[in-house]
Amino acid sequence: MRRRDSASYGKLPSRSRCTRCRKRAVVHLPSHNANFCDSCFVFFFKNAVKRALKLFPVKRDTPIMVAVSGGKDSLAAWLVLEELGFKTLGVHIDLGIPEFSQASRRAVESFAKSRALGYRVYSIVDLLGYSLPEIYKRTNRMVCAVCGTVKRQLLNRIAFQEGFRVVATGHNLDDEASRLLGNIVRHREQYLEKSYPYLPSIGKKIPARIKPLFRVEADEIRIYCQIKGIDYFSGTCPFSRGATSHIFFEALNFLEAEMPGTKRDFLFHFVRNHTPPETDINYKTCSKCGYPSYSDLCSLCSLKERLGNQGD
Numbered sequence: 402m403r404r405r406d407s408a409s410y411g412k413l414p415s416r417s418r419c420t421r422c423r424k425r426a427v428v429h430l431p432s433h434n435a436n437f438c439d440s441c442f443v444f445f446f447k448n449a450v451k452r453a454l455k456l457f458p459v460k461r462d463t464p465i466m467v468a469v470s471g472g473k474d475s476l477a478a479w480l481v482l483e484e485l486g487f488k489t490l491g492v493h494i495d496l497g498i499p500e501f502s503q504a505s506r507r508a509v510e511s512f513a514k515s516r517a518l519g520y521r522v523y524s525i526v527d528l529l530g531y532s533l534p535e536i537y538k539r540t541n542r543m544v545c546a547v548c549g550t551v552k553r554q555l556l557n558r559i560a561f562q563e564g565f566r567v568v569a570t571g572h573n574l575d576d577e578a579s580r581l582l583g584n585i586v587r588h589r590e591q592y593l594e595k596s597y598p599y600l601p602s603i604g605k606k607i608p609a610r611i612k613p614l615f616r617v618e619a620d621e622i623r624i625y626c627q628i629k630g631i632d633y634f635s636g637t638c639p640f641s642r643g644a645t646s647h648i649f650f651e652a653l654n655f656l657e658a659e660m661p662g663t664k665r666d667f668l669f670h671f672v673r674n675h676t677p678p679e680t681d682i683n684y685k686t687c688s689k690c691g692y693p694s695y696s697d698l699c700s701l702c703s704l705k706e707r708l709g710n711q712g713d
């Protein structure tokens with residue numbers, strides 16, 4: 402595959418000038434045909450997030466709970482929302498995956514402490530009685546599917562308990578474009594509308610979801626973290642080997658190498674031509690926990706039943 406001229410930091414010759422202020426440039430962004438100095442890159446990055454936020458009906462004084470994994474995306478999302486003036490709380494769910502979860506948790510804690518940001522850590526073992534590897538062994542379901550369900554459900558509940566109506570996640574342009582491609586290729590029409598970067602709340606108990614980084618690429622987030630001194634955890638989850646999402650990711654990178662800007666156009670065209678999904682009114686109430694659910698038991702309660710854990 403032809404290697405695309407990728408975004409970089411600190412590799413430009415000293416004569417390179419910032420596209421915005423004409424000072425010495427250190428950031429190279431080929432997909433925008435631009436070079437920036439540190440501060441103009443931060444301006445560009447914040448602007449991309451502000452543009453993303455315009456799409457969400459979220460007022461500037463709305464407190465936002467940020468789901469933080471300890472990786473570059475969620476820590477960058479947290480910092481940029483804080484710097485844009487939002488009141489935030491970082492919430493980390495410790496999945497109990499040996500070594501990986503300890504390192505993820507340490508990254509969140511040291512980031513929050515170094516910037517005096519409010520945060521909470523919840524452990525899946527405390528909440529459900531089992532770690533993710535144990536849940537995987539007991540249920541024998543696709544581990545990433547279980548992990549996704551558990552994280553989504555627990556974050557909804559934590560947001561409700563903590564009094565938040567909006568949850569932000571760190572999904573970036575690459576994540577969203579490859580997810581959209583996967584849903585189109587597999588004809589998963591039912592998931593297409595969920596590819597929109599804003600999902601409205603459902604009743605009082607399910608908060609709205611926003612993806613403030615959907616307009617920025619993974620490489621741009623790496624550069625933002627480097628400039629801002631964000632010490633994120635860059636390890637890979639041991640379960641990620643079985644995931645198929647990276648295939649769509651690679652497919653888009655191939656297209657991007659041949660036709661720069663494809664990834665952006667693909668995702669932004671979808672967003673421009675769609676509206677946020679309507680608030681879903683076809684839900685029932687879980688007979689066990691009272692949370693919105695599509696069936697008699699919500700996915701978390703049915704997982705608990707499968708695990709033989711009758712506690713709430």
Ligand code: SF4
Nearest residue numbers: 544545548638640641
């Ligand atoms: S790779 Fe799968 S199991 Fe690991 S954190 Fe991501 S979704 Fe969860």
Ligand SMILES: [Zn+2]
Nearest residue numbers: 419422438441
């Ligand atoms: Zn500049």
Ligand SMILES: [Zn+2]
Nearest residue numbers: 687690699702
């Ligand atoms: Zn339930």
